[in-house]
Amino acid sequence: MAKTGFVSSIADQSEDFPGWYNDVVLKTEMASYSPVRGCMIIRPYGYAIWESMRDELDRHIKRTGHQNVYFPLFVPRSLLEKEAEHVEGFNPQVAWVTHAGGEELSEWLAIRPTSEAIIAEVVKDWIQSYRDLPLLMNLWNNVVRWELRTRLFLRTAEFLWQEAHTFHATEAGAAENVAIGLEAYRSVSEDWLAIPVVRGRKSRAETFPGADYSHAIEAMMRDKRALQAGTSHMLGQNFAKAADIQFLDVDNVRKHPYGTSWGFSTRMVGATIMAHGDESGLVLPPNAAPKQLVIVPIFRTEEDRTAVAAAIDALTATLDGVTTASGPLRYQVDWSDASPGFKYSHWELRGVPFRLEIGPRDVASGQGVLVRRVDRTKEPAPLAGLAAELPKRLADYQKALFQRALDFREANTHSVDTYDDFKATLEADGGFLMAPWCGDAACEKQINDETGATIRVIPFDSPDEAGKCLIDGRPSERRVLFAKAY
Amino acid sequence: MAKTGFVSSIADQSEDFPGWYNDVVLKTEMASYSPVRGCMIIRPYGYAIWESMRDELDRHIKRTGHQNVYFPLFVPRSLLEKEAEHVEGFNPQVAWVTHAGGEELSEWLAIRPTSEAIIAEVVKDWIQSYRDLPLLMNLWNNVVRWELRTRLFLRTAEFLWQEAHTFHATEAGAAENVAIGLEAYRSVSEDWLAIPVVRGRKSRAETFPGADYSHAIEAMMRDKRALQAGTSHMLGQNFAKAADIQFLDVDNVRKHPYGTSWGFSTRMVGATIMAHGDESGLVLPPNAAPKQLVIVPIFRTEEDRTAVAAAIDALTATLDGVTTASGPLRYQVDWSDASPGFKYSHWELRGVPFRLEIGPRDVASGQGVLVRRVDRTKEPAPLAGLAAELPKRLADYQKALFQRALDFREANTHSVDTYDDFKATLEADGGFLMAPWCGDAACEKQINDETGATIRVIPFDSPDEAGKCLIDGRPSERRVLFAKAY
Numbered sequence: 001m002a003k004t005g006f007v008s009s010i011a012d013q014s015e016d017f018p019g020w021y022n023d024v025v026l027k028t029e030m031a032s033y034s035p036v037r038g039c040m041i042i043r044p045y046g047y048a049i050w051e052s053m054r055d056e057l058d059r060h061i062k063r064t065g066h067q068n069v070y071f072p073l074f075v076p077r078s079l080l081e082k083e084a085e086h087v088e089g090f091n092p093q094v095a096w097v098t099h100a101g102g103e104e105l106s107e108w109l110a111i112r113p114t115s116e117a118i119i120a121e122v123v124k125d126w127i128q129s130y131r132d133l134p135l136l137m138n139l140w141n142n143v144v145r146w147e148l149r150t151r152l153f154l155r156t157a158e159f160l161w162q163e164a165h166t167f168h169a170t171e172a173g174a175a176e177n178v179a180i181g182l183e184a185y186r187s188v189s190e191d192w193l194a195i196p197v198v199r200g201r202k203s204r205a206e207t208f209p210g211a212d213y214s215h216a217i218e219a220m221m222r223d224k225r226a227l228q229a230g231t232s233h234m235l236g237q238n239f240a241k242a243a244d245i246q247f248l249d250v251d252n253v254r255k256h257p258y259g260t261s262w263g264f265s266t267r268m269v270g271a272t273i274m275a276h277g278d279e280s281g282l283v284l285p286p287n288a289a290p291k292q293l294v295i296v297p298i299f300r301t302e303e304d305r306t307a308v309a310a311a312i313d314a315l316t317a318t319l320d321g322v323t324t325a326s327g328p329l330r331y332q333v334d335w336s337d338a339s340p341g342f343k344y345s346h347w348e349l350r351g352v353p354f355r356l357e358i359g360p361r362d363v364a365s366g367q368g369v370l371v372r373r374v375d376r377t378k379e380p381a382p383l384a385g386l387a388a389e390l391p392k393r394l395a396d397y398q399k400a401l402f403q404r405a406l407d408f409r410e411a412n413t414h415s416v417d418t419y420d421d422f423k424a425t426l427e428a429d430g431g432f433l434m435a436p437w438c439g440d441a442a443c444e445k446q447i448n449d450e451t452g453a454t455i456r457v458i459p460f461d462s463p464d465e466a467g468k469c470l471i472d473g474r475p476s477e478r479r480v481l482f483a484k485a486y
Numbered sequence: 487m488a489k490t491g492f493v494s495s496i497a498d499q500s501e502d503f504p505g506w507y508n509d510v511v512l513k514t515e516m517a518s519y520s521p522v523r524g525c526m527i528i529r530p531y532g533y534a535i536w537e538s539m540r541d542e543l544d545r546h547i548k549r550t551g552h553q554n555v556y557f558p559l560f561v562p563r564s565l566l567e568k569e570a571e572h573v574e575g576f577n578p579q580v581a582w583v584t585h586a587g588g589e590e591l592s593e594w595l596a597i598r599p600t601s602e603a604i605i606a607e608v609v610k611d612w613i614q615s616y617r618d619l620p621l622l623m624n625l626w627n628n629v630v631r632w633e634l635r636t637r638l639f640l641r642t643a644e645f646l647w648q649e650a651h652t653f654h655a656t657e658a659g660a661a662e663n664v665a666i667g668l669e670a671y672r673s674v675s676e677d678w679l680a681i682p683v684v685r686g687r688k689s690r691a692e693t694f695p696g697a698d699y700s701h702a703i704e705a706m707m708r709d710k711r712a713l714q715a716g717t718s719h720m721l722g723q724n725f726a727k728a729a730d731i732q733f734l735d736v737d738n739v740r741k742h743p744y745g746t747s748w749g750f751s752t753r754m755v756g757a758t759i760m761a762h763g764d765e766s767g768l769v770l771p772p773n774a775a776p777k778q779l780v781i782v783p784i785f786r787t788e789e790d791r792t793a794v795a796a797a798i799d800a801l802t803a804t805l806d807g808v809t810t811a812s813g814p815l816r817y818q819v820d821w822s823d824a825s826p827g828f829k830y831s832h833w834e835l836r837g838v839p840f841r842l843e844i845g846p847r848d849v850a851s852g853q854g855v856l857v858r859r860v861d862r863t864k865e866p867a868p869l870a871g872l873a874a875e876l877p878k879r880l881a882d883y884q885k886a887l888f889q890r891a892l893d894f895r896e897a898n899t900h901s902v903d904t905y906d907d908f909k910a911t912l913e914a915d916g917g918f919l920m921a922p923w924c925g926d927a928a929c930e931k932q933i934n935d936e937t938g939a940t941i942r943v944i945p946f947d948s949p950d951e952a953g954k955c956l957i958d959g960r961p962s963e964r965r966v967l968f969a970k971a972y
Binding site: 039040044047067071075098125141142 | 518521556578597
């Protein structure tokens with residue numbers, strides 16, 4: 001069946017990845033530009049994907065003992081300025097409210113770029129004793145960071161996210177929670193979105209402003225660039241000292257608690273697009289797909305239409321009770337006026353995992369043709385058994401998508417030992433470069449300035465492997481992960 | 487068992503309702519004040535109640551065909567000013583961003599007080615043909631209205647809400663959607679929060695700025711004042727004309743679509759507190775209660791403790807599979823160090839529907855003492871059958887709470903025919919006053935100025951009943967609902 005012009009109107013993924021990305025986002029109606037500079041509109045198809053990952057993460061966060069709360073959109077300037085590194089990091093990106101209720105405000109209010117500063121100020125009234133700890137809070141909200149160059153989902157002046165904020169009596173307790181946050185993100189990325197990640201620590205230069213250290217997970221996109229898929233920060237006592245939070249410990253000594261914060265944003269919708277999509281558009285993981293199955297009726301005559309409709313009605317009666325790993329089966333029968341070919345392209349562009357084609361000959365033989373979006377394999381599928389099979393087929397698809405992404409990442413991860421090899425590999429192949437680094441910020445900066453690659457993480461899972469720094473030859477304990485990144 | 491000082495520390499509900507309200511909100515840790523003028527912090531207990539009503543409303547909104555989307559926090563000044571009544575209504579309450587990214591903005595950005603203006607501007611690109619209609623969208627977000635006098639949950643500079651925005655080819659289609667919105671709110675208020683409501687139309691003076699008409703539901707609080715529990719607006723073609731949205735209709739004529747908008751906010755957490763609470767604190771409807779059952783062990787000796795713990799363990803093993811009308815049973819065993827009396831007060835203050843006391847004598851007889859929060863009735867409850875009974879007991883409690891609120895409203899609703907009677911009744915009893923009104927805004931204003939009561943709604947469900955306007959004696963077709971309101 002001939003393709004329509006529909007799909008060919010998206011940019012070629014291999015030639016123009018950024019153009020392909022924008023085309024996919026706009027033409028699937030996941031999002032659109034808004035009349036406000038740098039701010040996006042999230043449309044139903046994009047918002048449904050966000051809701052899916054948000055709800056899964058929310059379940060994970062609650063299961064690990066955190067409670068949802070809400071803090072104000074505004075952070076008074078004096079509070080934002082209490083933690084010196086923090087204000088230095090965020091001040092250039094802040095949007096300021098200066099007038100409200102018809103008057104000029106006596107103190108400017110920042111639209112929160114993140115909520116550490118106001119939370120520290122407030123919890124000092126709540127944390128009096130070790131009995132008040134740990135304090136495990138999570139916020140779902142919007143934040144604003146005035147970015148110069150914006151990209152739909154990936155970098156927008158306003159975005160939606162979750163920010164967890166926790167306080168602990170000991171540094172060990174806080175460190176454990178940094179790991180809990182990172183595991184929440186690994187789980188949503190890998191198990192829900194089928195995006196494999198590398199876990200590790202950020203270099204000092206990439207650490208959150210005001211944190212002692214930051215952990216992150218990094219994913220590879222289909223253009224072999226890296227995308228940070230979640231960060232978890234050890235704030236130490238920095239904000240607690242700045243806001244003078246003190247508690248009376250079991251030993252009757254007043255101490256500053258240790259804090260953590262971790263966040264995961266609508267950026268991950270962009271990651272889901274770029275980690276799996278292909279030349280025909282989106283390829284969605286079944287767990288997060290707004291539609292998991294689309295049924296396309298095929299007929300020429302009214303008689304055929306009636307027969308096909310009857311078979312589809314009989315099938316959907318069996319589908320309505322089906323439960324998948326992500327809840328009740330989400331399917332749609334496309335009875336629109338368009339041609340079957342147009343419908344195939346339409347739903348392929350939208351990344352629906354399975355398409356079932358049912359025509360008159362299929363009806364006669366009690367089956368349909370089931371097509372997998374990810375590899376377009378086609379097979380006859382008996383309609384009688386389909387409802388019972390679909391949960392397993394979707395689970396297999398989810399696994400296969402994860403494996404495909406993992407294979408892709410492994411095929412595009414290179415160990416390099418010299419700076420010449422580093423530059424040549426980056427130039428020729430891109431991807432993840434595992435290379436020795438002495439730990440010095442100057443070497444890191446030189447590599448970044450000269451190649452555009454940054455240290456994404458110092459991975460937890462890579463083996464100790466002594467080497468010599470790419471730049472100055474000083475000893476390196478283990479390889480770190482370099483890549484060009486979003 | 488003696489009460490502790492805990493509960494007596496909240497203000498007397500009958501003497502000082504506002505003080506009682508604030509005490510309940512703060513002492514149950516539902517919310518607290520913030521360092522930002524007029525903005526609140528929603529704490530876990532309050533946020534859990536919000537999540538419960540939010541999720542129920544979200545299910546209702548999706549079931550009726552609306553899709554969730556997100557629009558920017560900012561509305562450029564020029565857009566806000568396009569619809570004349572709208573800007574006049576909201577301008578005095580707007581917070582303005584004037585600086586961002588280290589620069590002064592060329593155009594001020596309003597923090598959205600509501601999103602009609604920006605949505606109208608955007609959808610004009612989406613609505614080209616009658617095939618694009620109806621467009622049924624819903625947003626969950628935060629809005630800012632700079633209020634002079636704020637009250638936790640009831641009136642805050644920033645609040646969380648849902649705003650639906652829909653567009654239709656015909657006025658009839660829009661009118662149908664106004665009704666769908668109002669029914670969503672009636673359903674959540676009555677069926678989920680056990681708060682009976684009066685549905686009706688707002689007077690012109692109380693109509694949303696920019697709407698042709700507004701429908702609302704009004705509830706009676708325990709101090710007999712009214713609270714608007716949700717509004718649904720017919721926007722007509724006002725915003726469509728201001729933004730010049732046009733579509734090609736089936737008859738090949740270009741037309742402006744008809745719009746609706748409707749909203750429901752965190753204010754309803756305040757309504758839930760004030761509609762049901764009593765002198766001991768919160769009384770929560772089981773569907774929205776973060777905990778539906780608290781189990782309080784009673785023991786003096788270690789031996790008793792062991793026996794009670796064993797009985798409770800056996801009980802909770804049966805409770806973990808229990809499903810209620812609002813999901814898995816939410817219960818807690820309170821093993822904290824406090825006295826039983828303290829625990830009773832603590833959980834009564836928090837409005838937990840059922841308390842189960844289990845002491846050594848109860849264990850011996852295989853039962854506990856079950857206490858209903860709303861009326862403190864006590865009865866022995868065999869532990870073996872409790873898990874099976876609880877869903878019905880909670881459903882009965884939910885119904886009883888609704889009936890109690892309905893009885894209270896009916897007992898405090900008065901029909902009056904003269905202005906003298908109106909004033910005397912309002913002074914002596916307060917409550918809802920059903921009175922004749924000619925429809926003239928001047929009469930409405932005089933009553934408001936002189937008594938503080940406003941027309942809450944012109945009810946849908948009250949019978950046609952001719953009368954003479956309280957003020958000028960002109961004909962009135964039916965009684966309207968007056969009350970002092972939040």
